[in-house]
Amino acid sequence: xxxxxxxxxxxxxxKEGMDKLTALRDPLxxxxxxxxxxxxxxxxxxxxxxxxxxxxxxxxxxxxxxxTESRGAHAREDYHKRDDKNWLKHTIxxxxxxxxxxxxxxxxxxxxxxxxVQSFPPAERTH
Amino acid sequence: MSEFTLPANSKVGEGRHWKLAQPAQxxxxxxxxxxxxxxxxxxxxxxxxxxxxxxxPMVLDALVKINDQIxxxxxxxxxxxxxxxxxxxxxxxxxxTLACLTPMDSLKKGTSRITPLPHLEVLKxxxxxxxxxxxxxxxxxPWIQTDQPPPDRERRQSPExxxxxxxxxxxxxxxxxxxxxxxxxWNQDRYLGPSILLQSHRWLVxxxxxxxxxxLDRLEDPFRLYRCHTIMNCTNxxxxxxxxxxxxxxxxxxxxxxx
Numbered sequence: 001x002x003x004x005x006x007x008x009x010x011x012x013x014x015k016e017g018m019d020k021l022t023a024l025r026d027p028l029x030x031x032x033x034x035x036x037x038x039x040x041x042x043x044x045x046x047x048x049x050x051x052x053x054x055x056x057x058x059x060x061x062x063x064x065x066x067x068t069e070s071r072g073a074h075a076r077e078d079y080h081k082r083d084d085k086n087w088l089k090h091t092i093x094x095x096x097x098x099x100x101x102x103x104x105x106x107x108x109x110x111x112x113x114x115x116x117v118q119s120f121p122p123a124e125r126t127h
Numbered sequence: 128m129s130e131f132t133l134p135a136n137s138k139v140g141e142g143r144h145w146k147l148a149q150p151a152q153x154x155x156x157x158x159x160x161x162x163x164x165x166x167x168x169x170x171x172x173x174x175x176x177x178x179x180x181x182x183x184p185m186v187l188d189a190l191v192k193i194n195d196q197i198x199x200x201x202x203x204x205x206x207x208x209x210x211x212x213x214x215x216x217x218x219x220x221x222x223x224t225l226a227c228l229t230p231m232d233s234l235k236k237g238t239s240r241i242t243p244l245p246h247l248e249v250l251k252x253x254x255x256x257x258x259x260x261x262x263x264x265x266x267x268x269p270w271i272q273t274d275q276p277p278p279d280r281e282r283r284q285s286p287e288x289x290x291x292x293x294x295x296x297x298x299x300x301x302x303x304x305x306x307x308x309x310x311x312x313w314n315q316d317r318y319l320g321p322s323i324l325l326q327s328h329r330w331l332v333x334x335x336x337x338x339x340x341x342x343l344d345r346l347e348d349p350f351r352l353y354r355c356h357t358i359m360n361c362t363n364x365x366x367x368x369x370x371x372x373x374x375x376x377x378x379x380x381x382x383x384x385x386x
């Protein structure tokens with residue numbers, strides 16, 4: 001994840017990383033826990049953490065490939081500009097058993113929840 | 128009548144020796160305390176041989192390697208692996224410290240001994256029961272207390288007022304100090320111990336807190352504060368380089384000055 005899905009991303013290295021990540025699907029199915037204790041079972045905790053990391057990694061990877069723009073900590077070298085027309089939205093992702101990921105989106109709240117400050121439209125970052 | 132030996136079911140025996148499968152050039156051995164309440168057997172010291180060339184530099188790396196590759200039933204606490212969470216506090220070669228901040232190079236040659244934090248009940252292997260310490264932490268009410276309603280903005284402090292908190296806020300509650308204190312070993316049901324008294328002092332000197340009097344009242348007791356006999360083990364052992372003993376003596380000073 002650190003070498004292929006860090007802040008600076010590019011289509012071809014994302015693809016490379018995706019292949020490496022997808023290759024882990026079957027090995028991860030074979031994970032076993034060799035400690036059957038119900039007390040402070042460090043091996044079980046590590047296995048649960050690993051399963052969660054895998055879920056997060058797959059969703060992050062697919063979302064990074066899908067978002068063809070640069071925004072904040074997602075800096076695509078092949079899509080330098082922020083694209084508010086198509087991508088001013090949150091990605092919602094679902095991952096199934098076979099690691100297929102499907103997407104939907106949710107609008108971004110652009111109105112403040114109180115009247116203390118004025119809302120202002122998103123603008124390009126120029127600093 | 129006094130009893131000068133351990134009860135029969137507490138005697139620590141010799142456990143298993145997990146030897147390396149292949150000979151290695153740089154070998155480090157650890158004797159590690161093992162006890163599983165479910166087994167109904169006495170505690171034992173297992174010996175694990177580690178190939179240093181196939182392991183990270185810290186003692187915690189060795190524990191991770193043992194759990195991962197040698198014996199997955201070894202239990203220990205760990206989280207951040209960089210000395211900010213305080214989970215991996217244990218006794219390494221007779222000194223309470225954090226396994227993640229202890230390089231194997233700093234240990235004596237030969238076999239090193241790892242046991243749980245001393246004088247606490249052991250839950251399993253290197254995991255000690257910290258619930259007494261957490262209850263004592265709750266007792267000092269470690270949050271800001273004032274009589275006015277909260278202000279509209281931050282409560283401001285001068286740099287000097289803020290500086291009084293240095294040496295206290297860095298504490299990560301690993302409890303190396305409390306469990307190295309002979310006075311705490313003896314009276315841990317009534318004496319608060321260095322770690323909790325350091326935190327108590329942090330709130331006593333906070334310029335924003337207005338309940339200093341109540342906080343001192345809570346410590347006005349023959350045991351809670353005054354069982355500190357300036358043994359200084361706490362300051363010696365603190366893996367973050369803090370000085371709980373000074374905080375305790377300053378608390379005693381505040382106590383006498385208000386009388």
